[in-house]
Amino acid sequence: MTAAHLNGSSDYRFVTYEELDGGTIVRILLNRPKTRNAQSRGLLVELDDAFMRAERDDNVRVVILGGAGPMFSSGHDIGSAESRAEYGPGPDQHPTTKINGGSRTGIEKMMLQEWHYFFENTRRWRNLRKITIAQVHGTVYAAGLMLMWACDLIVADEDVKFADVVGTRLGMCGVEYFGHPWEFGPRKAKELLLTGDSIDVHEAHRLGMVSKVFAPDRLADDTLALARRIAQLPTMAALLIKESVNQTVDNMGFYNSLNACFTLHELNHAHWSNETKGQSIVATPEHGVPDWRTAPPVKPALKDVAEAPAP
Numbered sequence: 001m002t003a004a005h006l007n008g009s010s011d012y013r014f015v016t017y018e019e020l021d022g023g024t025i026v027r028i029l030l031n032r033p034k035t036r037n038a039q040s041r042g043l044l045v046e047l048d049d050a051f052m053r054a055e056r057d058d059n060v061r062v063v064i065l066g067g068a069g070p071m072f073s074s075g076h077d078i079g080s081a082e083s084r085a086e087y088g089p090g091p092d093q094h095p096t097t098k099i100n101g102g103s104r105t106g107i108e109k110m111m112l113q114e115w116h117y118f119f120e121n122t123r124r125w126r127n128l129r130k131i132t133i134a135q136v137h138g139t140v141y142a143a144g145l146m147l148m149w150a151c152d153l154i155v156a157d158e159d160v161k162f163a164d165v166v167g168t169r170l171g172m173c174g175v176e177y178f179g180h181p182w183e184f185g186p187r188k189a190k191e192l193l194l195t196g197d198s199i200d201v202h203e204a205h206r207l208g209m210v211s212k213v214f215a216p217d218r219l220a221d222d223t224l225a226l227a228r229r230i231a232q233l234p235t236m237a238a239l240l241i242k243e244s245v246n247q248t249v250d251n252m253g254f255y256n257s258l259n260a261c262f263t264l265h266e267l268n269h270a271h272w273s274n275e276t277k278g279q280s281i282v283a284t285p286e287h288g289v290p291d292w293r294t295a296p297p298v299k300p301a302l303k304d305v306a307e308a309p310a311p
Contacts, residue, residue, distance in 0.1 A: 075144050
């Protein structure tokens with residue numbers, strides 16, 4: 001019986017779950033292509049269910065996480081009608097908005113909900129007892145970074161760009177799962193967050209954030225080939241390799257750093273809630289940031305100019 005059946009549902013709505021090679025490899029795809037796989041509450045809850053389904057299945061050795069449509073993920077869904085309906089009273093309100101702090105008020109409610117559905121779930125996926133590979137395409141911005149950083153390996157097509165624009169567009173100090181200094185390096189993280197500029201996939205590969213760069217028309221096939229190679233490794237060896245690396249960075253401070261930076265993220269929200277008298281948890285144009293809906297295109301981070309020309 002699948003996890004979807006266990007939860008009283010016959011199928012997923014916002015993700016797909018595909019078993020390959022006799023079930024030794026699972027491919028999960030975010031499946032909201034019309035919103036460029038923006039992370040609504042429904043998508044995140046289903047994604048967690050799909051990851052836990054793979055976790056329970058002892059036949060699964062490798063999990064691939066990708067996205068349907070033109071983009072891996074555009075980040076948090078903060079604008080679609082579907083997402084707005086999830087949070088408001090009515091027939092489409094998601095049940096998780098009433099639990100895990102959902103019945104509290106003010107910043108406490110937001111902090112508890114974000115801890116459960118933006119932060120701790122990402123960390124849980126990072127610690128999955130399987131090897132995970134993020135298969136990314138399009139532009140990967142803001143909360144899209146969180147999903148791929150939770151995976152053990154990241155592969156991308158040749159056209160991918162990476163950026164976190166929440167500082168320059170929302171007045172926020174990065175996303176909830178603050179892996180930036182560990183993934184970009186501390187000074188590059190500051191530069192990218194302070195400017196909102198992007199790096200291309202080749203610089204991401206040089207930084208060690210991306211493992212493989214594939215041609216766009218080969219991305220799915222070549223990712224599967226890599227997964228098949230890893231799936232041949234004894235499961236105990238694969239798990240202990242993953243755990244050895246994860247425990248090393250945790251002993252260097254990664255785990256506690258994530259906790260501390262999540263608290264700072266919530267302080268940032270509290271600041272804007274106070275500044276706007278409860279009308280917004282992020283900065284608005286009167287605070288010196290552009291409206292995120294009409295913000296100009298992201299510019300590349302170039303080493304020899306203070307600001308690149310608009311693309």
